[in-house]
Amino acid sequence: MIINFTLNGRPRKMDVEPATLVSELLRETLNLTGTHVGCDTSQCGACTVLFNGDAVKSCTLLAPSLDGAALTTIEGLSATSGSNRLHPMQEAFHENHGLQCGFCTPGMVMTAVALATRNPVPTEAEIRHGLEGNLCRCTGYQNIVASIMAGAVAMNAPAIGE
Amino acid sequence: MKSFAFHSPETVPDAFALLNDVSESKLLAGGMTLLPTIKQRLAEPAALIDLAKIPQLSEIAVDEDALVIGAMVRHVDVVTSALVRSKVPMLVHLASGIGDPAVRNRGTIGGSVANNDPSADYPAAVLALDAIIVTDRREIPASTFFTGLFETSLEPSEIITSIRFPIPSTAGYAKFKSPASRYAVVGVCVAKAGGSVRVAVTGSGPCVFRVPEMETALETSFEPAAIASIKIGAAGLNSDIHADAEYRAHLITVMAKKAVAAAIQGL
């Protein structure tokens, strides 16, 4: 079936087999392999993307549901922030050592961006609660929480020169 | 996943027509239960009828003395709804504890109620508030809706359109989460409507159930202390690697007390 959607800020028209998960569409068809798959029970959050601005699990979303929607993946994140390098949340993860093996990272960053958009000044407890759908086996979460604290501040600060 | 057809009807009658005409078709709401089930090949529908494009199913409204929540209202919509917060704040608390943010961004009340997972949260609220499940053809009282493990009194091809929650004097929900899955090991919803109290328990049996002894005690005195000494029998309760039946039985009392305390605080 034909679907029309916005992918990382650009319009896309695709012919998809309905029984396709968005994670599969991204990874297998679109070669956007930054969205990872870490489980088969919708529990790990490695596959998190922004669907009309909401963090959702792309492994539990069907390609046909994309019709008419806007999808942002980790690859498109910096493009949407107006900076040519890293989105402030990505920068904060870098600055605060919020990643080790990098596998959970795209999902963490996408969840973090959604969280900081809804809640510009999150507390540590709110961040920890907000991460309940994202597993990380490497970091013990401490530096991820610190990254999101810093990233939320940076995201919501007026950009220099604007 | 096996191939299936995908339909996006824009009205409830169209949805019904598709559901009725296409064999082995299933309704798709948030997909948070259905898609994992299909991925594990526990279900292999030939067609999915997506309810996402029927705007009327996503409405939240007050109708007389009831809060009416459309079947496609997502958990996150309940969490952020000022209307729900002002009328039945317990539902905000309940919805905010379902799964995780990504699950709440997709999962719907209609899907949850239709699915009737023994560890799901909403069924406890639906039963405790004596809600009415409104479908495309009738209104089903909560007391006859939940019939067993993943079983409801919905007919084949029947579509839930909304849930009518009578607005209670007060209500509270307390959940003991599985630290692994986030589902309820035990969830207790307590609702007081005038002089009558209903206590509904999820997570503990094959299906949500009420606890009459607690209801009677709370009708006399709406205080946690009123039920502190009521012990629930372990017979028939679920037992798994996370919680044995006796522990669940104990937790029912503990969570019921917390739910009453929450109700008193109006949370």
Add this chain to the structure above:
Amino acid sequence: MSSIIGIGKAPRRKEDFRFLTGRGSYVADMKRPDMTFGVFVRSPHAHAIVRGIDKTHALASPGVQAILTGKDVAADGLGSLPCGWGIHGTDGLPMKEPPFPMLAQGKVRFVGDMVAFVVADTLKEARAAAELLAVDYEVLPAVVGVLEAVRADAPLLFDDVPNNLCCDWELGDKAAVAAGFRKAAHVARLSLVNNRLIGNPMEPRAAIAEYDRGRDHYTLWTTSQFPHVVRFLMAALVLKLPEQKVRVVAPDVGGGFGVKQFHYGEEAVITWAAKKVERPIKWVADRSEGFVSDRHGRDHVTEAELALDENGKFLAFKVKTLANMGGYLSTFGPNIPTNLYGPLLSGVYTTPAIYCNVKVVFTNTVPVDAYRGAGRPEATFVLERIVDVAAAEMKIDRIELRRRNMIARDAYPYQTPVLVEYDSGDPLGCLEGALTAADAAGFGARKIASERAGRFRGLGFSTYVEACGLAPSRFAGRLGARGGLYESATVRVHPTGQVTVLIGTHNHGQGHETTFAQIVSDKLGVPFDSVDIVFGDTDRVQFGMGTYGSRSLVVGGAALSKASDKVIVKGKKIAAHLLEAGEHDIQFETGVFSVAGTDRRKSFAEIAGAAYVPHDYPLEILEPGLEEQAYYDPVNFTYPGGCHIAEVEIDPETGIVTLEKYTAVDDVGTVINPMIVAGQLHGGIVQGVGQALFENAVYDEVSGQLLSGSFMDYCMPRADHLPNMTVETHSTFCTHTPMGVKGCGEVGTIGSPAAVINAVVDALSHLGVHHVDMPATPNRIWRIIQNAAIPQAAE
């Protein structure tokens, strides 16, 4: 500005950019032209005879390219999966080592054991065909627990392994221990279970294999912590291929923790199959598949006794353990509960006599092997728990009892009664530091506050030491290692003075691309940004043993340091020629070669340029080029250690244990990058906390099915389960590694389970509780409180 960033600094990581922008390259991300897809058919039974496999329907299924079974493996005369360690029993005889076929031969021995490999054009087709494969099983009774497995009437996994006993191993002086117990004023006893764990790196295992007929050459991309070892084991021992015909690449790997440091049957099968179908094949494990095929960890049943004199001095320590090996011997399997366990039972104490007996047992479960810490968390748990038990029974303060028995800082080097000699350490210093950092003094007030709220509060200590930097080869060889455990590094200086390092360790989250670049920047005085680290490809890197056992910096970093020294030595020769001075007059400092006492100097880049454009160069005595290689084999293990303090609160109504505070003060030797060390500690601690409070791999005792086979039932620690931790270092310096480093990858996981459980027991001590098994789940704690003799103090 690009500049020198050396040892002790915390530059942000070089590897971050690709991961943060979704541009990492994990195996599952890769595609090869004309690629097919493979699916493993796994046993649904814990123990069964495979009476026959009928391929007819499956072969006829659309898109199928090949279906391979144990019969095909046998027909091709392939070897079984090798075990890298051969230990010996009390009888002096070698362990029982039944073959571990890559696809089941006649019998399956655990749920998840591989029966067949199906290759098809698409993943869907491969799955569909796999479902059509008819395997005829005759189900046999299964045994999953060690206590049951050694009973006379237990089902036998292997006909020639009586009592399912792989090896009855011992260490230590039995007679000296008996003498110690005879003198004892008090004997503390403890029975415990060390729960089975599943490592679950977030990236599931995956592999792609490809065969090039033109060159008769194989390439395997695999999620491995040690590609060279995979190549060696697979080529030489399993597939019997010439090693130079096989390239193994482990690209970006999404966490390992031991789970990816074994040679798995999947790797051999897919490589072998790639030649049969003459197309690339890709296999990516589902998480559910990982649960029943990734090697598990821990799983001990232990009885320990500690003899003390009337002052609480430890006289002797005796430990008896049954260790679960699962259905077969995995790569390091039998080494973990023996050599990496027994020698750690001395801990930071001066116990003069120790005896340890370990029965290594086969069961119908996933093979058990190393998981972060591997053997050492188990040893630390037994020891640190029994010290608390003894303290409680003798009514001596837990800290005081530890102080009385600790090895003093000036007593190093210290020879323990269980093989190892600690080179350096300061356990008391770590303890004092941790007491301060944890505000142990304020605990009493916090406990009272908790009691007022109806909660129990507990404080737990773990003063531990571990052996890492695996490993001195000669020593390991005596213990049964069948390979060496050195590491190699090549420092390739480019004509422009920039540097590429080729190293045999593998970076899968540890930040090597940053840490190793700091070492080179420091040593050679080149800008940090001018150093790139290459790893994980047997065609690019000379050789290597990979990353595990906290060895990368200790052993690999040492090789890198040595190779850098060689570059300087050669550079000095070139400089001497160019500066017309004697070689011994050349000094090298922060990237500049100079003639001592003069202003004649050449930069590192100028020397590199001269080496590659040798117009003015001592060609008579020196080869052009500037590239040096070093292999380093450590002379001893390193012994990081420290003190961890956990503070928990228990809600007696629900049994929920909340970790309120966690403090670690660790001696990891020289710290190259403190930011990365802290990150390693955070992650390691949380894995230990996971073992203590949440994680448990549970098998059904009758069916042998894994009951905790998904994240729905296997509880991984999540962000909202945890507090912020305080981690500090209190370092003494390793006396035998080039930079004084000790390693930090596993310390967190080794120290933490005991600290947490000691805190839980402390919180329940007023109820007469003296031990709590892991994980301390709410149900378990609630039950313990119910069963406690004394009524609840808080009510």
